[in-house]
Amino acid sequence: MRSQATFTALTLVGSAAAFWRMPCRSQTGVGRLDPIMDAGSISGHVHSISGGGGFGFNADFDSLNAPGSCTSCEVTQDHSAYWTPTPYFMYDNGTAVMVPQVGGMLAYYLYYLQNVSAFPEGFQMVAGDPNIRNFTGPFPDTDLSSWPTDPTDQFFLQQRAIGFNCLNYAKTPEPSLYRHQLPSKEYMDANCADGLRFEMAFPSCGNGQPDSKNHKSHVAYPSLVKEGNCPKGYDTHYPFLFYETIWATNQFSGENGKFVLSMGDPVGTGYHGDFIMGWESADFLQKALDTCTNPSGQISDCPLFDIQSDAVGAKCTFDMPDALKDDDVFGPRDGLPVNIPVQDGPEPATAYAVAGRAGVSTSSLPSTTGTSSWAVPTLSYTPANPSLTSTALGGIVVDRPTGGNYGSIGPAGGKSEPAVPTSSSSSSDDGWSFSSSTEAPTTTAPAALSSSDGADIIATSYITTGNTIVELAIEQVEVTVTATPSAGVKHKRHMDKHRHAHRRR
């Protein structure tokens, strides 16, 4: 009845007890701003920005939470700023145009590490490095059991914290964080009929500081990116923050050219994400982390959250600084905004003059003299909690029914169509499984779904085709772990029927 494929991927078994998924369905703006890396001045490249409307060259906790400020996210208490570089399609003749974004962004807050702490007020961080132009590992990743249990090599982990998910709703979905660089244009034309989902995983081990000089070394990835051992000195456990954005790369199918990220990266390994904590208070976020543990991941299942409509969120934009008003960030235009050179690698990208900054006028010229200011910190390591590592249990099973078995719901904001009363779930004794299922938005799980005893849905993912939206539930199957049962583990055993709810993306 169903096709099954096994992939090696980063998804793990073990300790995730809960999560929620923050939808921020519209951008607050697209422009050359990066108040973390380029605070107070023009950023070197264009970003697509969501979240708090108090964004700008100097955005921080206070400006994002200034009285009366808005958010483009659905939870009104979350004014955090979330941003990533913008992808462009560059035709062979050099004309570049922004790739349209589909459905806004999702920011997942997943509790993979134990005892997650709220990001403190003033906290900000960067994940990834815009200058990297090569991926050094095999594809697909080797089995998790072969990964170092020592997280000292943050470069290794950072490269695997990037995902480009080739979307084709007629085929078996790829797992999260499966490929770590952009597929070739030819591959996308042949396979990614529904576009590309960009994924960025943030470090979740912290040293307790809200920031650091390079905006990276106060946080670190645990040994398996999502979970595992934290490096020595990084004993604060934050939620695992994971950004998803979908881009309509399929609109360029058959065209000659290439996809290039805004910083002149046609490889994809320079993909990165930025986050400024802008929840109304750290206390509120802590309360949410402690109490919003419904395994559905739906923000509507957390009574603390005040939810606004997407129409209200869409009105939230930040004031574009005057210095950027003449930037044509959408195109079509000649070359990337604003004349940023494309650098193919594999050697790291070098700095270029930034148009509009002091001493540089309207055009920026390639330079060969720059060096990266994004150095990865060197870390030492002591095994923190080996019993939670569960490396031997790694691996993903992607499982979906054959024969067009996906359910459908109506257009976003519209009425639901009748659910197709079929479903599929699977269990596996060696890892997570992704199950696609069909169910009306408000009904309880059909009987067929209770087949996999001990399975828990710990995360979900969405696929969209036209007006049809399908939720893929990431199911945690029963595994043997040697950890002493904690509150989280006990909770896991009590998760139940929320496995297969459909929602709008």
Ligand SMILES: *[C@@H]1O[C@H](CO)[C@@H](O)[C@H](O)[C@H]1NC(C)=O
């Ligand atoms: C470059 O090619 C594209 C696709 O054929 C076309 O739309 C665009 O106008 C061309 N640009 C120039 C400057 O000729």
Ligand SMILES: *[C@@H]1O[C@H](CO)[C@@H](O)[C@H](O)[C@H]1NC(C)=O
């Ligand atoms: C989590 O908190 C509980 C209760 O405070 C404590 O017993 C446990 O050791 C903590 N676990 C970790 C990994 O810090």
Ligand SMILES: *[C@@H]1O[C@H](CO)[C@@H](O)[C@H](O)[C@H]1NC(C)=O
């Ligand atoms: C790959 O990228 C890394 C990090 O930027 C760099 O150190 C290395 O030299 C690059 N490899 C090649 C072959 O250029």
